[in-house]
Amino acid sequence: xxxxxxxxxxxxxxxxxxxxxxxxxxxxxxxxxxxxxxxxxxxxxxxxxxxxxxxxxxxxxxxxxxxxxxxxxxxxxxxxxxxxxxxxxxxxxxxxxxxxxxxxxxxxxxxxxxxxxxxxxxxxxxxxxxxxxxxxxxxxxxxxxxxxxxxxxxxxxxxxxxxxxxxxxxxxxxxxxxxxxxxxxxxxxxxxxxxxxxxxxxxxxxxxxxxxxxxxxxxxxxxxxxxxxxxxxxxxxxxxxxxxxxxxxxxxxxxxxxxxxxxxxxxxxxxxxxxxxxxxxxxxxxxxxxxxxxxxxxxxxxxxxxxxxxxxxxxxxxxxxxxxxxxxxxxxxxxxx
Amino acid sequence: xxxxxxxxxxxxxxxxxxxxxxxxxxxxxxxxxxxxxxxxxxxxxxxxxxxxxxxxxxxxxxxxxxxxxxxxxxxxxxxxxxxxxxxxxxxxxxxxxxxxxxxxxxxxxxxxxxxxxxxxxxxxxxxxxxxxxxxxxxxxxxxxxxxxxxxxxxxxxxxxxxxxxxxxxxxxxxxxxxxxxxxxxxxxxxxxxxxxxxxxxxxxxxxxxxxxxxxxxxxxxxxxxxxxxxxxxxxxxxxxxxxxxxxxxxxxxxxxxxxxxxxxxxxxxxxxxxxxxxxxxxxxxxxxxxxxxxxxxxxxxxxxxxxxxxxxxxxxx
Amino acid sequence: xxxxxxxxxxxxxxxxxxxxxxxxxxxxxxxxxxxxxxxxxxxxxxxxxxxxxxxxxxxxxxxxxxxxxxxxxxxxxxxxxxxxxxxxxxxxxxxxxxxxxxxxxxxxxxxxxxxxxxxxxxxxxxxxxxxxxxxxxxxxxxxx
Numbered sequence: 001x002x003x004x005x006x007x008x009x010x011x012x013x014x015x016x017x018x019x020x021x022x023x024x025x026x027x028x029x030x031x032x033x034x035x036x037x038x039x040x041x042x043x044x045x046x047x048x049x050x051x052x053x054x055x056x057x058x059x060x061x062x063x064x065x066x067x068x069x070x071x072x073x074x075x076x077x078x079x080x081x082x083x084x085x086x087x088x089x090x091x092x093x094x095x096x097x098x099x100x101x102x103x104x105x106x107x108x109x110x111x112x113x114x115x116x117x118x119x120x121x122x123x124x125x126x127x128x129x130x131x132x133x134x135x136x137x138x139x140x141x142x143x144x145x146x147x148x149x150x151x152x153x154x155x156x157x158x159x160x161x162x163x164x165x166x167x168x169x170x171x172x173x174x175x176x177x178x179x180x181x182x183x184x185x186x187x188x189x190x191x192x193x194x195x196x197x198x199x200x201x202x203x204x205x206x207x208x209x210x211x212x213x214x215x216x217x218x219x220x221x222x223x224x225x226x227x228x229x230x231x232x233x234x235x236x237x238x239x240x241x242x243x244x245x246x247x248x249x250x251x252x253x254x255x256x257x258x259x260x261x262x263x264x265x266x267x268x269x270x271x272x273x274x275x276x277x278x279x280x281x282x283x284x285x286x287x288x289x290x291x292x293x294x295x296x297x298x299x300x301x302x303x304x305x306x307x308x309x310x311x312x313x314x315x316x317x318x319x320x321x322x323x324x325x326x327x328x329x330x331x332x333x334x335x336x337x
Numbered sequence: 338x339x340x341x342x343x344x345x346x347x348x349x350x351x352x353x354x355x356x357x358x359x360x361x362x363x364x365x366x367x368x369x370x371x372x373x374x375x376x377x378x379x380x381x382x383x384x385x386x387x388x389x390x391x392x393x394x395x396x397x398x399x400x401x402x403x404x405x406x407x408x409x410x411x412x413x414x415x416x417x418x419x420x421x422x423x424x425x426x427x428x429x430x431x432x433x434x435x436x437x438x439x440x441x442x443x444x445x446x447x448x449x450x451x452x453x454x455x456x457x458x459x460x461x462x463x464x465x466x467x468x469x470x471x472x473x474x475x476x477x478x479x480x481x482x483x484x485x486x487x488x489x490x491x492x493x494x495x496x497x498x499x500x501x502x503x504x505x506x507x508x509x510x511x512x513x514x515x516x517x518x519x520x521x522x523x524x525x526x527x528x529x530x531x532x533x534x535x536x537x538x539x540x541x542x543x544x545x546x547x548x549x550x551x552x553x554x555x556x557x558x559x560x561x562x563x564x565x566x567x568x569x570x571x572x573x574x575x576x577x578x579x580x581x582x583x584x585x586x587x588x589x590x591x592x593x594x595x596x597x598x599x600x601x602x603x604x605x606x607x608x609x610x611x612x613x614x615x616x617x618x619x620x621x622x623x624x625x626x627x628x629x630x631x632x633x634x635x636x637x638x639x640x641x642x643x644x645x646x647x648x649x650x651x652x653x654x
Numbered sequence: 655x656x657x658x659x660x661x662x663x664x665x666x667x668x669x670x671x672x673x674x675x676x677x678x679x680x681x682x683x684x685x686x687x688x689x690x691x692x693x694x695x696x697x698x699x700x701x702x703x704x705x706x707x708x709x710x711x712x713x714x715x716x717x718x719x720x721x722x723x724x725x726x727x728x729x730x731x732x733x734x735x736x737x738x739x740x741x742x743x744x745x746x747x748x749x750x751x752x753x754x755x756x757x758x759x760x761x762x763x764x765x766x767x768x769x770x771x772x773x774x775x776x777x778x779x780x781x782x783x784x785x786x787x788x789x790x791x792x793x794x795x796x797x798x
Contacts, residue, residue, distance in 0.1 A: 033543065034452065034609060052456055055607065056545065065545060066575030133474070135458050137369070232375040234399070234552035238607050241547050254573045256718065265575045271548075273565050322549050322605035323395055324367040324374035526755065534757025534795055563710065571710050572717075579798040583713050586756055590709060593748050618755050622748055641748075644740035646730060652750055653743070654766035654779050 004168035006183040007190050008157075010049070013164070016182045017044030020088050024125075027061055027089040029054055038089060047090060049159070052135055057244035057316065058089060058096050059103065062120045065241075069116070069251070071261040082119035088176070091129045095138070095312040097152030098145045099244030100126070105306040106247055116264075125172050128153035132197050137315030139207020139328060145312050147201040148194075158194045165194045208331040210299065210309055216334050217300040221292070225337055229330065230291035232323045237268035239317035239327075245298070245310045248274070269293050295330060339389070341439070341506045345411065346384040348437055348503055352409050353381040358435050362400050363411035364393040370462040370471075371447055375400065387411070389505075391464050391482065394444040396601040398555035401429050408434055413441035414509075415489075415599035417498030418632025419555040422595055425637060428558055438501030440509040442482070443490030444600075445469070448609055450485050453478070483513060489600040489613065492518035499633050518598075519621045525614060537582065543608040544581045546574060550612055553605035556592045563587060589615035594623045594640040597631045667721035667787040669780070671696045672711065674704045676734035677769045678726035684773030692777035693784040696724065703727065705738025709749045712763055717798040722762050722787035726779070729767040739767070758795050761786040 008016065020026050027038045028047035036051045038058045070079045100121070107117040131138070131147035140146055150156055154173030158165040165186055168174035177183055220226075240246040250267035254260050267274055270291075275284045284290050302310035311327070318326050349361045365376035365386040373392045377400075378384060389411065397410055398419035412420060417436055423429050450459070454471065461472040470479045483491070490496075496509035517523070525533055548564075551557045563571055564584050572587075573580040589596075589612075596616045603612045623629050626649050629640040673679040679700050685692060701707055704727025712723050725746065733739040746765050754760050764786075766779045 033539070034448075035543070050456065052458070064576075066577070133458075136460055228377060231377045231400070234549065234605070236549035236552040236605065237545075237547040238549045238605070241545050242607060250574070252574065254575075263573070263575050266546075268547075271565075318369070320607045322553055324369060324372045326368040326374075329368055530754065530757045530759050532757075533755065537756050571714060573798070577798060579717050579796050582756065582796060583717065586713065586752060587710060590749060590752055593752075615752065615756070619748060619752060622751050626747060627744070641741070641744055644737065644744055646740070648740070648743050649747060650730070650743055652747060652765060654764065654782070 005186045006166040007186040012182040014044035025087045073259040087124040094149040095314040100152045127155045130158045137318045140313035141205045142207040143313045148198040226292045230287035240268040242316040349384040358409040361409040363387045402558045414495040421632040436501040438498035438504040441496045443486035446487040489598045549605035550602035553601040593619040669722040670715045670720040671724040674727040677728035680770035681768040681776040690777045692780045703738035704742040721793045726766040
């Protein structure tokens with residue numbers, strides 16, 4: 001236990017979460033209407049442990065679909081208070097945790113901090129769950145992540161069958177577990193089993209390499225490659241909204257006469273409206289420019305600006321795209337172009 | 338590869354080679370089991386990519402809005418009816434589209450498969466002789482295709498195109514199952530307003546405003562959708578339930594008398610929202626009130642673009 | 655969002671009425687001139703024709719404070735623009751059916767034919783609508 005590792009019986013997880021609930025709002029995976037989502041739970045036993053991943057990414061716990069920034073009524077402005085309550089997210093997958101590191105580069109940067117996002121990040125402890133069985137659509141290992149990677153996590157739980165190995169990644173994580181009566185000393189067998197499981201899981205993940213993709217894209221802006229790629233794209237926002245790293249938004253006023261509110265909503269570069277100017281000119285007039293933008297942003301511009309690919313290989317866009325426009329195939333095509 | 342696919346490819350090859358069309362829009366193998374993906378073929382040597390099977394779920398008619406020149410399109414029954422609708426509404430000219438009709442046994446509803454698999458990851462799938470075999474890590478399961486077809490397909494009476502230039506294969510025959518296509522709508526109609534509101538409020542609480550439903554729908558081709566208008570701004574774009582429901586109510590309403598239950602909207606929705614409930618209800622109303630079914634004839638006037646002096650009006654005081 | 659708020663004891667429903675200029679608006683005017691009493695809960699919006707009423711107006715009204723909506727036009731065959739009310743009839747049949755299907759209470763959204771000579775009828779229609787909506791309580795579905 002002194003080395004930041006513990007063991008907890010699977011049957012004790014609910015009790016651990018119940019304890020956390022005394023002082024935190026706890027988000028855990030639950031099944032609602034047939035879909036898995038991260039939602040606040042009322043009791044520890046509501047948490048779903050045997051799941052692959054949530055339909056929607058947990059980015060919305062930090063960057064909601066829609067949030068009111070402030071309200072106004074005849075000159076009086078009411079600011080929505082920043083998050084103060086303490087929260088725990090239990091069961092986040094390493095890919096989604098890594099995406100928060102990427103979102104931090106945008107929303108918590110040296111030159112700009114988004115107060116709404118930062119408050120949420122500061123007040124939330126993240127307990128990760130390693131992926132014993134990655135999906136065939138996962139490709140985290142090719143984009144800087146892994147099924148047992150710890151970027152963005154405060155704690156990592158690994159399912160060993162009837163018990164979990166628990167590893168503290170940060171002091172915050174350690175503090176959550178250190179005094180809890182539900183945790184026991186881990187054994188060498190636990191650690192070894194975890195290593196075995198992690199190695200197997202890592203082997204199971206496969207996807208396109210992003211080596212050289214940035215360099216390829218540097219020279220591809222005017223390439224005819226983009227002419228036909230976008231044709232089947234419907235121009236909806238499924239990929240961008242389910243993506244844990246996509247973060248574009250629109251700020252609008254919803255007002256009637258002198259009263260209303262200013263709202264931040266998710267927005268998508270795949271909508272024509274996203275870049276439509278008031279003059280009527282649209283610098284990205286067709287699906288071709290918008291598809292190019294998406295790929296460039298994720299695999300070239302973000303690398304230039306922040307040194308990382310803006311994709312964590314979670315596979316949501318791959319599974320959910322209504323026309324099976326597969327980003328893995330696009331990356332491969334760019335690489336070999 | 339089936340005989341049907343061979344015929345399909347040959348037809349496409351001929352049409353492209355002889356220059357009567359510049360492009361064939363069809364389906365090709367997808368990157369995941371149980372998926373095909375729309376493909377756009379301009380070179381006659383590429384026609385080998387074309388496939389036709391129970392995973393050909395997308396309604397390709399939606400791509401005709403952006404097409405230029407003369408286009409060939411692989412069309413199952415519902416897709417062909419959508420094309421009829423697009424011609425009637427002057428979105429494409431009849432002479433600019435060559436409809437390659439294919440018989441349809443129904444398309445697979447992947448949400449039904451997911452429900453059966455309950456989290457298990459399918460790595461391979463085979464469909465043959467009315468059976469579907471799913472294989473993954475440590476499991477193999479065989480189901481009747483009929484159990485996992487899209488709801489709309491099960492009761493569809495227009496499985497073959499009502500309009501085509503070429504028809505590949507043998508006609509499909511009547512509905513897959515002889516049951517009332519409006520049963521689900523009637524079940525909802527029998528509930529109280531409170532119960533229905535609770536149902537729809539719950540369904541639409543999942544909506545993320547991705548507009549996949551709108552983009553997948555061949556009827557939704559407005560250059561500026563009402564929900565994107567700012568002058569005036571009709572409804573908010575956030576997650577306020579009132580705005581979300583308003584979007585879906587109005588979108589369904591805008592396709593009244595035009596929607597033919599192809600299911601593209603509900604298949605595109607990542608949140609598995611019961612969108613069909615709304616459009617199917619309107620389809621039933623249009624049929625009962627105005628004896629109209631969309632997409633059957635080129636010489637037709639959409640029901641909201643016309644009237645009869647003795648139209649029903651018991652609802653009017 | 656659809657919070658069940660207990661209406662205050664003195665709550666009065668707010669009804670938005672879209673009246674066609676040539677028949678229903680004139681009918682309402684006649685009711686006024688004839689000193690026929692009817693509840694003051696209607697807020698009238700004059701439109702050239704019932705066919706001009708965009709279904710989105712009805713939904714937006716319910717979103718933004720209307721407890722009930724009334725659309726009234728000329729009797730079939732009498733439309734000043736010949737056929738506007740015929741198109742409206744089809745449009746509103748479907749809209750009303752859809753709104754009620756979604757769970758908006760029957761009686762929130764109402765339609766009538768009132769001619770320029772039917773001042774008495776107009777007042778009766780308004781009385782009926784106000785009474786129905788009063789019984790339903792404040793609008794709680796689709797309210798923003």
